[in-house]
Amino acid sequence: MKKESAEHADHHEHDHSHHEGHKHDEHHHDEHMGGGHEHHHHGDFKKLFFGSLPLGIPILILSPLMGITLPFQFTFPYSDILVAILSTILLAYGGRTFYQGAIAEFKQKAPGMMALVSLGISVSYIYSVYAVVTAYLTGNTMMDFFFEFASLILIMLLGHWIEMKAVGEAGDAQQSLAELIPKEAALVKEDDSIEKRPVSELKKGDLVRVQAGENIPADGKVVRGESRVNEALLTGESKLVEKKVEDKVIGGSTNGDAALFIEVSETGDQSFISQVQNLIREAQNQPSHAENLANKVAGWLFYIALGVSIVAFVVWLILADLQTAVRFTVTTLVIACPHALGLAIPLVVARSTSLGASRGLLVKDREALELANKADIMVLDKTGTLTTGTFEVLDVQVLNESYAKEKVIGLLAGIESGSSHPIAKSIVAYSKAADVKPVAFDSVSIISGSGVEGESAGKHYQLLSQKSYGKDLNIDIPTGATVSILIEEGQAIGMVALGDELKATSADLIKTLKEQGIEALMATGDNEAAAKAIADELGISYVSNQSPQDKYNLVEKLKKEGKTVIMVGDGVNDAPPLALADVGLAVGAGTQVAIDSADVVLTQSDPGDIAAFIELAQKTTRKMNENLLWGAGYNFIAIPLAAGILAPIGFTLSPAVGAILMSLSTVIVAINALFLRLDDKK
The missing domain is CATH 3.40.1110.10 (Calcium-transporting ATPase, cytoplasmic domain N)
Known part of the structure; x- marks a missing residue:
């Protein structure tokens, strides 16, 4: 539906929109985590982590770390049996989510983090139980890996909880939109009396009265009365729109200063607001294109660890005996477990999220930070975004x-x-x-x-x-x-x-975008004259008189051209393109529904914060890549050594040294994440 032209002569027409508050339904962040827990949110991982802790702590205290007894550890007769029982419960409770994830990854023919973790916990658990049983049957003490098994489950659950918490819980854009429509309408009966009627029962042709200040219950046309209507939440038009007899009105818009009598023309699914809801739904159901690099790396590690451990098993079986072969194989698989890799991304996300939040940048979808680095074009709304x-x-x-x-x-x-x-x-x-x-x-x-x-x-x-x-x-x-x-x-x-x-920092934002090689395009519901004036002042290209469908089509067209699109907006009309764009940035105290539809919310309506988001995106992605290098890099060195590749020259990596290396890479990853900083606000 096109909005009416705003070029009215009466200077009173030139009114401003009262934007309210706005954000977005995450449509894909769970995919990052490996297919197995699309339905988890951070509450699940928090529960799993704290539920696993009472099982994990006794295991860590009662099990030596890869053969070394740490100061806090002790054992007593049959403590290894207690450890085996606790580990079995921990495997069933805390490990289940990783197996579900691994199954989903295998179904997608893309083993990744979940497959690698599942392999590590399975091998360390099975071998450790075998070691305990053998020790009691034969009297020969064998080294077990219960410490590594428990620490891996706890660290991975913690990592996932941090990550899901940082990513945030989904909003519901459709619900926010629906709330713009009042629950009841004042139906005018034939004798001119008024009857309150649920909006859901309104039919085409019904006559309703809308008092000043009330939201209009359904699409229709004015049959009596004159008023000004605020359609800013729906069309983005910055001026109050004059409405007189025969003019069309949109359900959900706010009546201004006089009563209007409206004949209902569209209700339910056919209404303007429903069409916007459908656009949002459509946009949010589009799959995400970015692949999670950590998952990819974990996928490579899965195949490498599996391949190396099989080779190690066969070679050591020939060169030595079964026990030696099993020890090298298990050491290889346990060392390959991605402790550091599992925390590499969540720690950066947690740091980046808190850093962003302190600057009013609420990042709801981690992928937005990765995608913003590849952005080719930023589509900007005018009113309330670039202008006051x-x-x-x-x-x-x-x-x-x-x-x-x-x-x-x-x-x-x-x-x-x-x-x-x-x-x-x-x-x-x-x-x-x-x-x-x-x-x-x-x-x-x-x-x-x-x-x-x-x-x-x-x-x-x-x-x-x-x-x-x-x-x-x-x-x-x-x-x-x-x-x-x-x-x-x-x-x-x-x-x-x-x-x-124009907002004070709008020109600086455009300068920053040009420096970053990101094209700026203003898309506004305002008329040609108002749009041209602002675009000329900023030196950017523009499109005017844009309806929600137009903006949606614009983003769709740019994406089809292969461009990575950042959309910045703050009205309900921006919700569909915000959801469809690779990165949706909702600015300031805009409407709740636009916030629900965005990947990132900038709470302060300051264009300077858009530039800060671009900076945060670049620095966060750089830290993620550095951490992936540390987290995976140690594995590429440790795996061959654990398999005994240098044994012929007398160098074997003892499990203890492997464990120290593993811990060290985790510490390095954590410290590196903390060094993520943003430049001071000018």
């Missing part, structure tokens, strides 16, 4: 030398002081700030479609839009401003320019 979204007096000029500026300001404030429209309020606020008292007017009335007129001290005044005034005045007008002319007895005596001002 509120109309302000940019300039007052005197057009007749016999008048002082104070007198003109006083007359402007006087003729507007009886009006509650935001434009009028901004003029009155301007006079107050300038310490000018409004001139008293005897009567003020609206000139339909042109402006206002009134009498003061026996003189007739008019405040008309530039279009209605019709004469060319040789005056400098601020870019993109709306101009009204003050007329006394037919003579122009003053001019007021009002504009939706």
Whole structure:
């Protein structure tokens, strides 16, 4: 549905939108984790972790670490049997999620982190139980791997909990949209009496009354009354839209200052809001394209560890005996377990998330940080994103030398002081700030479609839009401003320019984007003139008069061209493209539904924060890659050594040294994550 053109002559039309608050339904972050726990959220991992802790701690205390007894460890008769029992319970309780994940990975023919963890815990568990049973049957003490088994499960559960917590819980965009529609409507019956009726029972052709300040219950057309309606949440249009008989209205928009009688034209699935909901659903169901690198690395490690351990088993079986072969095989598989790799990403995510949050950057989908690095184009909404979204007096000029500026300001404030429209309020606020008292007017009335007129001290005044005034005045007008002319007895005596001002940091943002090689494209529901003025000032390309469907189509077209798209917006109309874009950035106190549809929420409506997000994305991705290198790199060295590749020259990696290496790589990964920093805000 296209919104009505906003180029009305009446200067009161130029109103601002009251954006509310906005965010997004994560559609894919669980895929990062390996297919096995799409349905988990951080509450599940928290529960699993804390449920596994009472089982894991006794195991760690009662089991030597790869043959070395640490200071906090002790044993007593049959403690190894207790450890084996506790490990069996831990495997069933804490390990189950990894097996589910591994099964899903194998189904997708893409073994990754879950397969590797499952392999490590299975081999260490089976071998350790075998070692305990053999020790009691034969009297020969064999080394077990219960410590490694328990620590791996606990560390991986902790890593997943940190990650899921950082990623955040999903919002519900459809629900937020539905809440814009009131629950009840005032149905006008044939005898003109009013009956309250649930909105769900409204039918095409019903007549409803909507009082000032109420949300309109359904799409329809005005049959009685005149008012101004705020459609900003739905169309992104920054001005209140005049509605009179025969004009169409959208369900969910807010009626302004007078009662309207509306004949219902669309309800339920056919309504505008339902169509926006469908667009969001469609966008969110589109699969994510980015693959999780840690999972890929874990996949390589899975095959490498499996291959090396099989080779090691066969070679040592030939060179030595079965026990030696089993020991080298198990050591290889246990050392391959990705302790550091499992924490490499979650630790950076946790650091990045808290760092971002302290700057008002709420990252809901980790993938957004990775994708932002590859971005080719950023599609920006205008109102409330690049501009303040509120109309302000940019300039007052005197057009007749016999008048002082104070007198003109006083007359402007006087003729507007009886009006509650935001434009009028901004003029009155301007006079107050300038310490000018409004001139008293005897009567003020609206000139339909042109402006206002009134009498003061026996003189007739008019405040008309530039279009209605019709004469060319040789005056400098601020870019993109709306101009009204003050007329006394037919003579122009003053001019007021009002504009939706650019935010202070908008120009810096565009500069940053250019430096990063990201193209900026402004897509706005506003009219051509308002859009061109802002785009020219920033030196960027633009498209105007964009309906929600247009913006959605624009993002879809850019993606089909193979571009990675960041969408920045803050209205309900931005929700579908926010969800469809590779990265959706919801700006500021916009609507709840746009927040539900975004990957990242910038709480402060400051374009400078968009630049900070790009910086955070780059630094976070760099840290992730460094950590992956550490986490996996140690394995590429340790696995062959654990398999005994240097045994012929007398060098074998004892399990104890392997364990120290494993711990060391985990510590390095943790410290590296903490070094993630953002530049101070200018």
